[in-house]
Amino acid sequence: xxxxxxxxxxxxxxxxxxxxxxxxxxxxxxxxxxxxxxxxxxxxxxxxxxxxxxxxxxxxxxxxxxxxxxxxxxxxxxxxxxxxxxxxxxxxxxxxxxxxxxxxxxxxxxxxxxxxxxxxxxxxxxxxxxxxxxxxxxxxxxxxxxxxxxxxxxxxxxxxxxxxxxxxxxxxxxxxxxxxxxxxxxxxxxxxxxxxxxxxxxxxxxxxxxxxxxxxxxxxxxxxxxxxxxxxxxxxxxxxxxxxxxxxxxxxxxxxxxxxxxxxxxxxxxxxxxxxxxxxxxxxxxxxxxxxxxxxxxxxxxxxxxxxxxxxxxxxxxxxxxxxxxxxxxxxxxxxxxxxxxxxxxxxxxxxxxxxxxxxxxxxxxxxxxxxxxxxxxxxxxxxxxxxxxxxxxxxxxxxxxxxxxxxxxxxxxxxxxxxxxxxxxxxxxxxxxxxxxxxxx
Numbered sequence: 001x002x003x004x005x006x007x008x009x010x011x012x013x014x015x016x017x018x019x020x021x022x023x024x025x026x027x028x029x030x031x032x033x034x035x036x037x038x039x040x041x042x043x044x045x046x047x048x049x050x051x052x053x054x055x056x057x058x059x060x061x062x063x064x065x066x067x068x069x070x071x072x073x074x075x076x077x078x079x080x081x082x083x084x085x086x087x088x089x090x091x092x093x094x095x096x097x098x099x100x101x102x103x104x105x106x107x108x109x110x111x112x113x114x115x116x117x118x119x120x121x122x123x124x125x126x127x128x129x130x131x132x133x134x135x136x137x138x139x140x141x142x143x144x145x146x147x148x149x150x151x152x153x154x155x156x157x158x159x160x161x162x163x164x165x166x167x168x169x170x171x172x173x174x175x176x177x178x179x180x181x182x183x184x185x186x187x188x189x190x191x192x193x194x195x196x197x198x199x200x201x202x203x204x205x206x207x208x209x210x211x212x213x214x215x216x217x218x219x220x221x222x223x224x225x226x227x228x229x230x231x232x233x234x235x236x237x238x239x240x241x242x243x244x245x246x247x248x249x250x251x252x253x254x255x256x257x258x259x260x261x262x263x264x265x266x267x268x269x270x271x272x273x274x275x276x277x278x279x280x281x282x283x284x285x286x287x288x289x290x291x292x293x294x295x296x297x298x299x300x301x302x303x304x305x306x307x308x309x310x311x312x313x314x315x316x317x318x319x320x321x322x323x324x325x326x327x328x329x330x331x332x333x334x335x336x337x338x339x340x341x342x343x344x345x346x347x348x349x350x351x352x353x354x355x356x357x358x359x360x361x362x363x364x365x366x367x368x369x370x371x372x373x374x375x376x377x378x379x380x381x382x383x384x385x386x387x388x389x390x391x392x393x394x395x396x397x398x399x400x401x402x403x404x405x406x407x408x409x410x411x412x413x414x415x416x417x418x419x420x421x422x423x424x425x426x427x428x429x430x431x432x433x434x435x436x437x438x439x440x441x442x
Contacts, residue, residue, distance in 0.1 A: 037070025042337045044073050047086055048100030048324065051077045057357040058100075064353050065344050071337055083109060086329075090115060095331045097338030100324045101147060103397040103405070104138050107325055111141035117328040119145045120339050126346040130366045132388045139325055147325030150345045151354070152363045154384045155206055155285040155320040155394060156309040159292065161272055162302070164191055164280035172307035176211070179310050180245060183252045186280040192254035194246070195271035195279040198261040198419045201412025203268070203284060205396040205404065206320065207246075208415060210283075212239040213392055214315035225395045227440045231433035237425045242312060244422035254279040257419055266291055273298045283309065285322070286380045290359055301376045308383060319387035322394045323363070355381075363391075403439035410435045 044065075050058055055077055062073040076096065078085040083106050089095050101107045110116050119127070124145055127136055131149070139147030158179070165171070165182075168189040173179040183193030197203040213221045216235040223229035224236065250256045254271050255263070255278070263271065271278040273292040282288060288306075292298040311317045326345050328338045344350050348371075351362035355371040361381050372378045384391065396404030396411055403410040411432060418428045 037068075039337050039340060040070035042071050042334055044071050044098065044334060044337045044341050045076065045096040045332070046073065046098045046100065046341070047076045047078050047082070047089070047096040049078055049080055049082050049102050050075075050100070051079075053359065057354050057359060060357060061345070061350055061353045062341075064350065065341055068344065069340060071341070073341075082106060086110075086115075090329065090331055095329045095333070097329065097332040097334050098341055099327050099329060100150070101327055102322075102324050104393050105398055105400065105404075107139070107147050107327060108141050110327060111144070111146050115329055115331070116146040117330045117335055117339065119148065119328075120343060123148060123339070123343045123346050126343070130346070130348070130364050132363065132365070132385075132391065134389045134391050135363050138323075138393050147327045148342055148346050149323045149325050149363050150351070152321050152323040152361045152384060153285045153287060154361055154380045155322060156210055156318050156383075157286055157288070157306040157380060158281055158283045158309055159269075159272065159288040159304060159306045160281040161277060162305050164189075164272075164277065168280065173310050175310045176214075176242065176312040180249075180252065183246075183281070187251045191277060192271075192279040193252040193281060195254045195263065195268040195282045196247075196260040196419070197263050197265040197268035197282075197284070198257070198416055199264040199267075201407065201416050202396065202405075203265055204415035204419060205411055206285070206394070207283060208239060208243055209320050209392075209395045210309045210318045211242050211312050212236070212395075213318035213320060214309075214312040215239055215242060217315060218390060218392060221392050221395065225392075225398045227399075227436055231436050232429050236432070237429045240418065240422075240425035240428055244418070244425055247419050247422040260419060261416060266295070270296065273304055286361060286377070287359075289376060300374060305376065306380070316390065319384065319391045320394055321363075321384060321391050322397055399436070400439040403436050410439060 055075060059075060062075060065071065066073055082102060086099055127148060135149045136145060139145055139149060164186060168186040170182040170185050173182045186193045216239060220229060220235050246252055247257065253260050268282050269288055269291040272282045273296045289300045289304065292304040293300050298304040308317050326342050328335050328342055332338055348364050348367040351364050351367045352371040354360040355362060355367065356373060358373050361384055363384060365385055369378045369382055372381055414428060414431050414435060
């Protein structure tokens with residue numbers, strides 16, 4: 001499983017995408033007639049990681065832009081390695097006008113290389129008015145705003161089978177301890193509590209991040225994300241211990257630790273929502289709904305629902321997010337038209353196009369929740385927007401890829417090792433610090 005977990009697994013081809021179908025390809029150019037429109041005769045090229053249903057749904061947004069401005073649009077799917085593909089296009093003198101960047105770390109990398117054009121005054125005004133300040137922070141480097149977060153993921157959702165919880169006589173919990181207690185009750189009724197996707201290290205980082213944000217608070221979360229705080233800090237050891245309570249409890253994890261380490265993300269959703277359920281709950285982002293619905297035919301809100309990741313040790317309930325930011329490349333042939341596209345993407349009008357199609361959340365406060373197609377998506381969108389400045393971007397997406405985003409090394413591997421043996425949180429914290437120090441220096 002690749003690093004594109006924030007948005008990859010939504011929409012009508014969720015399973016194919018979940019299994020890693022990220023082949024490069026370009027959508028054909030789309031234009032709108034109307035010779036007297038502002039951008040008639042101009043082409044805007046857009047590069048991004050999206051493929052399958054996500055690419056089709058984003059194309060609907062580009063088509064709406066074309067109808068409004070007269071521009072022709074061309075989307076090229078980069079696959080997961082967006083920075084390498086975009087870098088080679090820039091070197092070859094063929095830079096796209098706009099790139100949809102999937103991680104904060106990549107946006108910062110592009111800015112430091114001098115590839116990005118600061119956002120226009122129009123875009124800045126819209127972002128200031130319609131987005132919580134945190135989204136401006138994540139789109140800025142060195143005090144300059146380069147990125148507009150068009151698409152977001154809500155990664156603080158615990159998905160469950162309403163039938164399984166009803167059968168066990170439990171209601172959605174409000175605290176982490178209540179969640180573990182409810183899990184034992186579910187287990188006593190015949191199903192394991194949780195399916196854990198330990199084969200995909202990124203899911204384990206998400207577990208840790210939610211616990212850490214709630215337990216340690218936003219300030220320490222920010223410091224750890226920037227490696228201003230060491231992973232050997234007592235707050236990290238404490239969060240690992242809290243996570244370890246779940247990991248070491250065979251009654252709570254479907255198949256125990258060994259099976260969890262052999263379960264990938266789509267497999268974890270199948271264990272709850274597939275034809276032969278093995279667990280009552282699975283933690284992951286809003287994109288769980290896409291797999292539950294598209295692959296297993298579950299009716300979202302009826303056969304599959306979520307509760308917010310619960311508060312830990314008296315902290316606030318966490319809201320961890322991910323997202324894709326639109327940036328304009330300085331060396332692009334048509335960066336002016338690219339900036340016009342970005343100004344359009346900042347509007348609720350643009351967000352509403354994809355919201356209607358499904359598999360999408362917008363951080364834009366001005367987007368009417370009625371634009372979303374179902375009540376569950378409306379609830380996740382409301383939770384994301386209502387969190388305002390308390391939203392925190394996925395920590396591993398802010399880290400150097402060598403630490404926070406590479407299979408078999410760094411945080412992914414060390415948390416898999418911790419799942420295998422959660423008996424010594426302090427030793428795991430020391431190993432995490434050693435890997436982080438190396439990656440952040442590199």
